[in-house]
Amino acid sequence: MTDWRGLRLLVLVLAALVLTVAAFGAWCLVQVVDTRAQERLVAQQNTEADLWARMLTARMEAQQRLLVSIAQGMHTSLLDKPAVLDALMQQEGSMLRLFDSLHVALPSGSITHHGLGGAVVEIDTNGVEALRRTIAEGKPNVVQIQTPEDASHLRVLLTVPMRRADGAVAGALAAVSKLPLATLIPEPLGAVPGLQYVLLDPDGVVLAHSDVTQRWKNARELWEAHWAEWQSLSKPSAASAQTVAWGARLVTRVGLPLPQWQAVILRDMSADMLGNQGLPVQTWLMLGLGLAILTALAVWALWGWLAPWPRHAGAAVAPGTAEGLTAHRHGEPGGAVAEADTPPVAGTLAMLDNVPVAMLLEQNGRVQVATPQVGVILGYFPSEGAVLALDHLFENPQALAAVRHALVDLGGFEGLVQLRKKDGDWVWVEVLAWTPDRAPDSTVWRLRLPWRQGRSVPSWPVEAHAWRDGLTGLPNREAFMWSLQSWVTDSLQPPKALVDSAVARVPTQGCLLFVDVDHLGMMNEVTSRDMGNKMLRHIGRLLHSHVQPLGDVARLGGDEFAVLLPGLSLAHAQGVAQALCDAVWRWQPSWGGERHWISVSVGVVAVDALRHAPQEVVRGADMACYEAKRRGRCQVAVGQVSTLQAVSRPAA
Incomplete structure (x- = not known):
């Protein structure tokens, strides 16, 4: 007895396995999509950070070049004449007025300060130290000046060395430039939630931030949870963007060479990642319900297919059902x-x-x-x-x-x-x-078919072998024409009994198929004539096997066959012809280790034994077959037969 319970358990296990594989496949798909989205965001953010860093660097270099031009045009004798520098700061159109203040340091350690409008502007210890380094090293420096009271500007101190004619450092010239914060932080294109721009000094102090309340804080205060990752990311490196993911946040850092600042971009990737998007509860319910219905239908179909419900002994069964x-x-x-x-x-x-x-x-x-x-x-x-x-x-x-x-x-x-x-x-x-x-x-x-069983074999006027095709064993053209005429004669005979009139009478209408093998000559050249003969024998057996319940098959000669189908309508005969085309096409003979596709073209005509002459029937089917070949071969075409004068049926 078959173990139906085991089969049904197997179906349930297979259904669970399918669901598991589907869920795993969906998870893998989400991961692939999220990975592609993250790669796209990383490339986009790296490009954005590089452009931002280049913009800041170009701006600082422009300020530095302006100060260098002023230093080169200023004679070293003016270093110990502060009154002249004050006058130049007050002069309209002077290049010195592009800065908020100028500061001159001498190797002796003295520093003079010159501000706009005669105001004296002091600098902090960082600025003094920058001037001393410039005198000692002969290199320019850039340092920021912390001004917590000014929430809309960032003040930067630029220093350049001043040299004598022999190249020796005669002193250092410094200028304070006031930069609006609005020009330091890029304006995002459109509303991008979770996008932040942060500008840090070498010590990690926030110089500019998209959120002004975070200014002058330390980086450790901002990113305490990711401090170790930030330290590895903020190590000195080339001015190329570096990007890491902190969970759902994408962090990109790029260094500025001259001020040694760090430009940082932070973006929340949740809106771009499928794995982090939350679907509405109604959507999850609809998806779950649909999956449950599909699973139930699949289980029900497999259940019934693998193991129909057995009946228990003693169950009542209606006879004849x-x-x-x-x-x-x-x-x-x-x-x-x-x-x-x-x-x-x-x-x-x-x-x-x-x-x-x-x-x-x-x-x-x-x-x-x-x-x-x-x-x-x-x-x-x-x-x-x-x-x-x-x-x-x-x-x-x-x-x-x-x-x-x-x-x-x-x-x-x-x-x-x-x-x-x-x-x-x-x-x-x-x-x-x-x-x-x-x-x-x-x-x-x-x-x-009862009429097919009762129909007598036509009595041929000569020996039987003279009416057979020597290659295929099928009737030849003469035998087929004789059978066609015999069918006409049998259909005109009155039934022997009234009971048999609807059952055993030979039908007076039917169809004729004219079958022609496509490209047989080319196949003989590619393979051999012996192979072509084998193909003809196989196609003859195939036609006879398919239509033998009611049809007569004959080889008319060469690559032409004929099939007589009494009692079939034209639509029915077209279906038979198409089935023959498909059967021949599915057969792929092998020659020399290669497969060859064989096809036939079929012409179909409707035949009425009382109206059509045998010769006209064959000619009409031949013309229909020619039309099928003209359309491209391996198909069925329908033709017509010339109509003769009606033949009267003999009296009963």
């Missing part, structure tokens, strides 16, 4: 109910697909597989038969119930039933149905 077929084993006394021990049907499906007989396999009222010959009789080809309900084929529900009663009571059924074709017409079919012992929920149906 599909459920009865599932529960009963034929041959058990008293119709005892047993659990279905159904083996996998994959092997059965593969076997039926290659049987040259019109057969179909039905399971629980649905057609699981049908041979190509079923498509020739009913018009439902294998790809369509897999989703076909059996009750759709029966005109009378009582007829299907009678078949099921016979299957339950006798283990099989044999008789005539009327089935619905795909084009809406009805056809009488001789049915042989049985239920395999090891598959009680399945039924095998074999279909045959």
Whole structure:
């Protein structure tokens, strides 16, 4: 007995595994998207920090060059004449007025101060130390002057050496420049939440900040939680941007070479990262509900596919129903109910697909597989038969119930039933149905046409071998024309009995297929003529196998074949022709280790035995096949037949 509980547990485990893999895949996708977003933000912020640092450096260098120009134009004799410098500071148009104050230091240690309007502006100890370093080292310096009382400006002291004609340092000239904070902090493009600009001096003191309340604080006060990371980031380096991530914050630092300041940009990445974005509760509920519904549907489908619910012994089963077929084993006394021990049907499906007989396999009222010959009789080809309900084929529900009663009571059924074709017409079919012992929920149906079984073989006027094609073994052109004429004659014969008139009468209408192999001459040149002959033999067997339930196949000569399909409508015959094209295309013969694709073009014409002459029928189908080749080959084209005067049916 099959362990259904184990199968269902396996389905649940697979569903849980699918959900886990889906969740992990979603997490990986979020990580990849966030990584790409962070890389984009890092590149953008590095570029922004570099531009900001270059702007500040260029501004300080411009101030420094101006002071150097003033120092070069000033004679060293003016260093000990402070009155002259005061006068120059008051003179309109003087370049000295571009600064707030000037300061002159001599090697002796004396320092004079000169301000605008005669005001005396002192400098702090940092400024005095910068002047002394300039005299001692002969190099310019830049230091900031802390003025907490001025919340809108940053004062910077610039120093340059003054030299005599022999190059010796005669003193140092310093100037105080007042820089507006609004020009030091960039203006962000648009509203960017969590974006901050910070300008630090070499000691980590905040010189400028997007938040003015943070000015003159120490960097450690601002970033106490990330102080160790900041120390590794703020080590002296080249003036290139360095970026690290502090959780959801992106920190970029770049150094300014001349003032030795540090420009820092901090950005909150939460708004740009999927992993940090919070979706509304309603959205999460809708996603969870949708995932639960999809999972339930998948589990239900797999559950029913892997293991149909078994019936317990003693359960009541209505005879003649599909459920009865599932529960009963034929041959058990008293119709005892047993659990279905159904083996996998994959092997059965593969076997039926290659049987040259019109057969179909039905399971629980649905057609699981049908041979190509079923498509020739009913018009439902294998790809369509897999989703076909059996009750759709029966005109009378009582007829299907009678078949099921016979299957339950006798283990099989044999008789005539009327089935619905795909084009809406009805056809009488001789049915042989049985239920395999090891598959009680399945039924095998074999279909045959009664008029086809009762039709006599045409009596050829000469030896049989003269009417056969020597290569394929199929009837040749002469035999086919004789069969076509015999069909016309048989269709004109009156039925022997009234009961047989609707069942065994040969149909007077049908279709003719003209099949031509595409590019056979080229294939003979690429491979060999022997290979071409093998292809013709295989295609002949393929055509005969597909249409043998009701059709006659012949090789007309060369690469041309003809198929007569009595009783088929034009739409039905087009489906048969397309199925033949697909079957030939799927066959890929091998030659010299390479695969070759073979195709056929098919012309289809509708035939009326009372109105059309055999020669005109073949000619019309040939012209339709020519049209299919003209359109590009490997397809089906429909043609017409010239109409003759109507033929009267003999009296009964």
